[in-house]
Amino acid sequence: MKSSRVLTFVITLLLLASCTSVNDNLEKMIPADALGVVSINVPDILNKTGINDDGNLVIPEAIKPVVDENDASTLSTLLTDLPYMGLNTSGKAFAFFTNKTFGSVLLATLDDETAARKTIERRTGGDFQQVEGINCIYREDNIYVINDKVLLIATVNKAMDVNKAAKHAVTILKKQRQSILDNDQVKQVINADGDINAYLQQEGLKLILKKSKTYREIAQRLPLVEIFTESDAKAYECHLNLNEASADLTTRIIADENSDYNKLLTTTLAGADANFLKAIPNSMDYIVAMSVKGGNFVKLQQIQQLIGMFKKLPYIGRIDLESILASIDGPIAIGMARDPHLEGEWNGVIAAKTTNPEMILNQISSFASSMGQAPEIYDGEYIYQYENKMIKLGVVDGVLYLKMLDYEQTEGYANELESVRTLFEASSIGFYINPQVTQGGTFTYGMTDHFNGKGQFIPNEKGVHAAQPLLKVLCAIKPPQAYDDMIDDDDEDNTAAFGTPIDQLKPVE
Secondary structure, eight states: HHHHHHHHHHHHHHHHHHHHHHHHHTTTBTTTSSSSSEOOOOOHHHHHHHHHETTTTTTTTTTTTHHHHTTTSHHHHHHHHHSOOOOOOOOEEEEEOOSSSSSEEEEEEEOOOHHHHHHHHHHHOOOOOOEEEEEEEETTTTEEEEEEEEEEEEEESOOOOHHHHHHHHHHTTTTSSBBGOEEEEEEHHTTTSEEEEEEEEEEHHHHHHHHHHHHHHHHHHGGGGGGTTTTOOEEEEEEEOOSOEEEEEEEEEEEOOTSSHHHHHHHHHHHOOOGGGGBBBBSEEEEEEEEEEEETTTTTTHHHHHHHHHHHHGGGEEESSHHHHEEEEEEEEEEEEEEESSTOOOEEEEEESSOOHHHHHHHHHHHHHTTOOEEEETTTTTEEOOOOOOOOEEEEOOOEEEEEEOOOSSSSSSOOHHHHHHHHOOOOEEEEEOOHSSSEEEEEEEEESSSSEEEEEEEEESOTTHHHHHHHHHHHHOOOOOGOOOOOOOOOOOOGGGGGGGGGOOOOO
């Protein structure tokens, strides 16, 4: 009996030592100048999602239909290939980003190189060849390498010949450069107790966003986002844990106390307040809010840029947007939902806690009247009509709101949703996604201050581990297409930032 316990103890030690060796080997391949690093706890994720079934990798029956329906999804492709990849399921996988030869690199360990080689050859339509002493395939700006039970998949930053790409892969696999392990802060983050851990330098964030047309559009039309993306913060830390009832995300922005980012947000952010939810229908697909001190808010370079753009608009630019924004003392929020009747159109609500709601109502009412839109006033609301939408302005508990809906509202308000109310009661900056959008659960994210944030995915489905519903949601995300980017590189029409119905009205002749 005693010898049995000793044998069990020895086997456990050997397994732990094996996992540590596997992880250390891959970590040492990550160069010290990587702009971002992600660690993926492969065994925990496979177990929690049900993919690891007593040592066999299978797609769970509950997930198969979603994978089959979304075969163009990158994650669906990965799940389809996973059972045949010969993956070592006892250690972590790592990804990192650079602005050097490779833009992004994935590293994982293999148990069966032959299985991995066959799967990759079938997927890429190519054959492995010996280049610079390693087995690799170079296809469409991606290089796939199998060497000493290590799988490396990298995307090049610019087109090059296979020899140059292979030579750079060798420097990673042979650990010929200084390792990220010399950075104690990064090492601590990627080895934290999380299913997925990430550390991203500010320069790395800029590098990733620079390649996104969608982000460039958002930044052009909503310059406020650059407070976070173009700041002098040092880095971003992120941890995702897949728990039984929810998937929990924690984030931290790393910035010096004397940084412009800290000074800016300290003077600009106001306290959390969920009262604005009384003005937003509970059917909105998305709700985002930021609580600000209006007097300081309007001084921000990004807001001055926004105000300048607004002033250039014909007719609507007459409204004193600066005084309106300066009167805000608390949350300014937007709720949006896709219009069920007109493709590409949205219903929306803007709400803001203001110290002078009557001043704003009078400004907007006077402007609309000059456009030939004298309002109907009913039950304290100013009502306008535009095409298929009814525009309503009103005040509730010191919160000014503007609704643009194509239906008569009969549903309740977002303050009746407990998870949403709890989020914004504690968050100066918050974001909510309705379960109707994800088709799998509710997602909330909030920042209690300008350094720390928490997100949570709560599945609709009960009685299953939260990892499975989350995996279904992620599989259903369509890959971006060229025509999905709504901005042209040469588009300089900044006035599109204010494309609301009222800006199309003209003065009464």
